[in-house]
Amino acid sequence: MAPMIAARAADTEAQRRLPADLALQLADAGLFRMAVPRELGGAEAPPADILAALEILGHADAATGWCAMIAGTTALAAAWLPPAHAVAVFADPRAITGGVFAPMGKAIADGDDYRVTGRWAWASGSANCQWLIGGALIFDAGRLRTLPNGAPDHRMMFMPASDITLIDTWDSMGLRGTGSGDMAASDVRVPQDRSVSFLTDSPRHPGPLYxxxxxxxxxxxxxxxxxxxxxxxxxxxxxxxxxxxxxxxxxxxxxxxxxxxxxxxxxxxxxxxxxxxxxxxxxxxxxxxxxxxxxxxxxxxxxxxxxxxxxxxxxxxxxxxxxxxxxxxxxxxxxxxxxxxxxxxxxxxxxxxxxxxxxxxxxxxxxxxxxx
CATH class of the missing domain: 1.20.140.10 (Butyryl-CoA Dehydrogenase, subunit A, domain 3)
Structure with missing residues (x-):
């Protein structure tokens, strides 16, 4: 795919996002699912293979490689989700995930759900995603939840793209084709077990990739x-x-x-x-x-x-x-x-x-x- 991606680099930059048809081709090639567990239809590839693929994409066009990198590393969280949610998010082989790990949002515990509000910058590739994650600080009864070491507790919330507002702020110097604008959520309900923490949770899949x-x-x-x-x-x-x-x-x-x-x-x-x-x-x-x-x-x-x-x-x-x-x-x-x-x-x-x-x-x- 590299020659085709390189030939479209100027178009990708002009659109300031990864063109939808190109994103679909990357999805069909499995390049957004290199880190997804095999039992969910992913490649569960060794890190060296994932990085080699991203380098080839970056050689063709850095913006395209960047979008594949964000989608691919977000999809790593599939191994931490409970099976029912993992299937809901990743069963479609064309599903693309993205979002922002940084805890720029606020999640209020409400029964079995979190109510999530926030605005996140650098949501690369978000226009092509069906699911988006947003890192959020956790609050219980108005109080910030903390970890045993005293640090704030935060988790990555998986939210349907239909619940997210995309804000076109991406007028950048470089990586213009990544569509890395802001995303915002307003009181979005997320089941608590459809959230992930790489700090406090353990992966549910035993493979060495995880x-x-x-x-x-x-x-x-x-x-x-x-x-x-x-x-x-x-x-x-x-x-x-x-x-x-x-x-x-x-x-x-x-x-x-x-x-x-x-x-x-x-x-x-x-x-x-x-x-x-x-x-x-x-x-x-x-x-x-x-x-x-x-x-x-x-x-x-x-x-x-x-x-x-x-x-x-x-x-x-x-x-x-x-x-x-x-x-x-x-x-x-x-x-x-x-x-x-x-x-x-x-x-x-x-x-x-x-x-x-x-x-x-x-x-x-x-x-x-x-x-x-």
């Missing part, structure tokens, strides 16, 4: 899309470099020593960051399969994801800079690649505070492992 750290998988999904985008930026520059000549010069960009050196450094940086991510995922997958996941590997997953995402942005910037004035025009892919790379770095899962969080673990300091 022992793998879910926040690590989300962070690495972002990194995989960013990595694909950077690989494509290097490809775009290489195609340009063999033909473009500077004004008054008979040599192509590829024949200039400074260009050769900078390009080589960019290649080395990106592939080193990819190798770190691959090795860390392999180690974590082994631990997930043996049931011995450590805080150290959880931290290293987040570290590898942050390093790869930010290295990918730097490499994309290098390709853009080396291309010169050719890359500034809207029709050139490097201009879109640059903007997409910079917006990807703004996600909270790979934001600068991740360095501090993972550094605490690596230095042996007491750290709340729930955040990993």
């Amino acid at each position: 022992a793998f750290p879910p926040f690590g998988l989300l962070a690495l999904g972002i990194a995989a899309v960013a990595s694909g985008n950077a690989l494509a930026a290097l490809d775009d520059f290489r195609a340009l470099a063999v033909t473009k000549k500077a004004a008054g010069s008979s040599r192509s960009l590829a024949e200039r020593g400074t260009v050769q050196a900078e390009y080589a450094r960019a290649e080395a940086s990106l592939h080193a960051a990819r190798a770190l991510a691959e090795a860390t995922v392999a180690r974590a997958w082994h631990e997930a399969q043996t049931g011995c996941l450590t805080t150290d590997i959880r931290a290293r997953l987040r570290l590898a994801a942050t390093h790869l995402t930010r290295t990918a942005a730097e490499v994309t910037r290098t390709a853009y800079d080396l291309a010169g004035g050719t890359a500034v025009y809207a029709g050139h892919p490097l201009q879109r690649r640059l903007r997409d790379a910079q917006v990807a770095t703004q996600h909270m899962m790979i934001a600068p505070p991740t360095w501090e969080l993972t550094g605490r673990v690596l230095l042996g300091l007491p750290t709340d492992a729930d955040a990993l």
Whole structure:
């Protein structure tokens, strides 16, 4: 599908959302259900396979890869839902889920339900979803529910898209094709057992995919899309470099020593960051399969994801800079690649505070492992 997705990248960006027909093709290919349990018709794929697919999609078009990443990591929660709700949400092979993990909403316990109200930003791909999740703080009789460690209790509420209002706020610099506008709910009733917490609940499916750290998988999904985008930026520059000549010069960009050196450094940086991510995922997958996941590997997953995402942005910037004035025009892919790379770095899962969080673990300091 990658060539077709790449050919439609400009259209996706112009629409500021993933086109509905393209979303349907991705759904039919199973690319939104890579993390869904096999018994629900999903692939239950190993993390390395999920991340490889997202990197290919990111290479074709970062916005499309981003939508697949959000839908796919949301669908991971299928393994935590009770069977009846899991079937209701995921039995349709074309069902697309999305939403926002962050607890920007409020859920008031009311009998067997929660009454959910809130507004969530960055609801990527939401226009194509049949179900949307919204993270919400839990309130009992007007009081905020807290966990044993004193932190606020929050859960992800699965809500039918028909109960959600989508608000078009997405006029962004990059990743314009993701349709990452706001979503809002007003006193929506959600059965309490149609909510999920990766912090306090245990998965109902025994597969090692569901022992793998879910926040690590989300962070690495972002990194995989960013990595694909950077690989494509290097490809775009290489195609340009063999033909473009500077004004008054008979040599192509590829024949200039400074260009050769900078390009080589960019290649080395990106592939080193990819190798770190691959090795860390392999180690974590082994631990997930043996049931011995450590805080150290959880931290290293987040570290590898942050390093790869930010290295990918730097490499994309290098390709853009080396291309010169050719890359500034809207029709050139490097201009879109640059903007997409910079917006990807703004996600909270790979934001600068991740360095501090993972550094605490690596230095042996007491750290709340729930955040990993």
